[in-house]
Amino acid sequence: MGDAAFEALWKNVLDHWDEERAHGAFLELCQGTDQLAEAAARYRGMKGDRARSAVAEKRLAGIAIVALAKLEATRSRAPTPRRAGGLILAAAFGLASAAIVAYLMWSR
Numbered sequence: 001m002g003d004a005a006f007e008a009l010w011k012n013v014l015d016h017w018d019e020e021r022a023h024g025a026f027l028e029l030c031q032g033t034d035q036l037a038e039a040a041a042r043y044r045g046m047k048g049d050r051a052r053s054a055v056a057e058k059r060l061a062g063i064a065i066v067a068l069a070k071l072e073a074t075r076s077r078a079p080t081p082r083r084a085g086g087l088i089l090a091a092a093f094g095l096a097s098a099a100i101v102a103y104l105m106w107s108r
Contacts, residue, residue: 005029010042017052023059027066036067 009026016022030039040063046056 006033006035006038017055023055027059027063030063031066031070036063036070039063040067 006029009022009029013022013026027039030036040060043056043059043063046052047060049056
């Protein structure tokens with residue numbers, strides 16, 4: 001489904017503005033093809049039309065929610081600190097240093 005499907009479904013939305021099914025099909029395609037930004041632009045353009053502005057606002061809010069949810073789902077988690085490994089390494093370094101110092105002191 002490329003741009004032809006997008007344009008066809010948008011035309012269907014315009015022709016059937018008050019039908020939930022037309023908007024749902026269009027937004028489903030947009031979500032599946034990562035075209036939510038283009039869908040938002042189309043609905044934003046309809047805000048100036050008095051007869052369609054309320055529905056356009058509602059759809060824009062829905063698009064924003066879906067986009068935020070998608071971002072949240074793909075957000076990478078913060079790395080967990082690895083303090084235990086660092087402490088073990090520091091302790092090993094300290095013990096090795098102490099062993100070298102002790103060896104040098106005893107070897108005199």
